[in-house]
Amino acid sequence: MHNKASIRGIASYIPSGRLTNEQLADEFPDWSVDKIYEKTGIESRPIASDTDTCSSMAVSAARKLFERLNVKPETIDYVLLCTQSPDYKLPTTACIVQNQLGIPTHAGALDFNLGCSGYVYGLSLAKGLIETGQSSRVLLITSELYSRYINKQDKSVRTLFGDAATATLIEGVKYDKELIAGFVFGSDGSGDKNLIVPHGGSKIPISAESYITVSDNSGNLRSPSDLFMNGAEILAFTLKSVPKLVSAVLEKSSLDVTSIDKVVFHQANKFMLDKLRKKTKFTEEQFLVSYRNYGNTVSSTIPLGLELAAQQNILHKGEKVLLCGFGVGYSWAGTVITW
Structure with a gap:
């Protein structure tokens, strides 16, 4: 032991x-x-x-x-x-x-x-x-x-x-x-500008310019001190990286899709998660979602999903759960836990 x-x-x-x-x-x-x-x-x-x-x-x-x-x-x-x-x-x-x-x-x-x-x-x-x-x-x-x-x-x-x-x-x-195992990580800083708050750090400190709002092609207003997300690029990165991440975690854990009891992905939005579930070949019963009443709470989405599933008696002791986080950075990581 x-x-x-x-x-x-x-x-x-x-x-x-x-x-x-x-x-x-x-x-x-x-x-x-x-x-x-x-x-x-x-x-x-x-x-x-x-x-x-x-x-x-x-x-x-x-x-x-x-x-x-x-x-x-x-x-x-x-x-x-x-x-x-x-x-x-x-x-x-x-x-x-x-x-x-x-x-x-x-x-x-x-x-x-x-x-x-x-x-x-x-x-x-x-x-x-x-x-x-x-x-x-x-x-x-x-x-x-x-x-x-x-x-x-x-x-x-x-x-x-x-x-x-x-x-x-x-x-x-x-x-x-192992009760928490099969870790796989990834990072790609070339995607830094696709999810970013441009001003406020040491590279571009806050100035009067930081609060000047401008409109994008869709009529959204933001300033350089606000959050910017290039949704199309984030989606493309996710659909490319996450299926590979899932495969790598399963291989490292000597498991396959059918060996996993539950799956909790980062809860970005329904459109993205529906596409990812189909690409990774998990069933709706395996695939736990919690975004409906929480939205995207960034690093809190996966533990929120686990807590909610446990409270609803969907998640049971001894089950193998695949966790995958991905997004800003770009950064991604996966693991398998035994609940």
């Missing part, structure tokens, strides 16, 4: 604010409720309030997890926080979360900025910490507030993204088989 990393539980924090298709149709009369749903598969999206922050959402998700699992914060010895919307450029939000949760000061804490593939990368980091003996209990958090980067007059992204945080407890268990 060896020490193997295992997911013990997942909990989420969903902001109380909601952006519905009815609200969007009122603001964009050329887009009906039916058209928005047909294009995205999303009915509503959680939106962070003015008082929500990356750290406050992370802390709320973690406290819910601790209560659900009857776990004390002082037993956590590492905090991994995946976010692209940290409280500050510095200091590290994970350290703020460690302090607010009452996790001991001997615990490690770090942020990593990875977006849609981030949860799978986080599982890999947690597995490495645990199975090399550096840690025994890792708190993996995702906390995303993309709404802070979206121009309200840009329906191309406003219809897609929501805000949410999740907390996952990963700990070592004595077991003779």
Whole structure:
């Protein structure tokens, strides 16, 4: 028997604010409720309030997890926080979360900025910490507030993204088989400009120009300090990369499509996921979706999907679940977990 990393539980924090298709149709009369749903598969999206922050959402998700699992914060010895919307450029939000949760000061804490593939990368980091003996209990958090980067007059992204945080407890268990395995990664920085907030970093600091809005060919308004997504390029990248990722993960895990009980992909939108399911040859019964009432919550989509499936008794103990994250970066990652 060896020490193997295992997911013990997942909990989420969903902001109380909601952006519905009815609200969007009122603001964009050329887009009906039916058209928005047909294009995205999303009915509503959680939106962070003015008082929500990356750290406050992370802390709320973690406290819910601790209560659900009857776990004390002082037993956590590492905090991994995946976010692209940290409280500050510095200091590290994970350290703020460690302090607010009452996790001991001997615990490690770090942020990593990875977006849609981030949860799978986080599982890999947690597995490495645990199975090399550096840690025994890792708190993996995702906390995303993309709404802070979206121009309200840009329906191309406003219809897609929501805000949410999740907390996952990963700990070592004595077991003779891998419970989180078959990791495959990928990155291609040549696609950086296809999903980006252009201004605000060290390359192009904020200036007066950062807030000048311009209209694109579809009438969407945005400034260089807002989120931009080239949807056509993101779709092309996804349809090219993800089927290869799935094949590589299955091969590395010595599994095939029929050996997988459930599949949770990053929840980008219905159109993309329908195409991916058909390309990867998974059945509708295997393929779990959660975008309808959450939208695209970036790194939170996969753990949200797992939590929802467990709550609905769709996901059962011992089942093999294929996880695939992909998007901004470009970055992608996959793994197989035993629930």
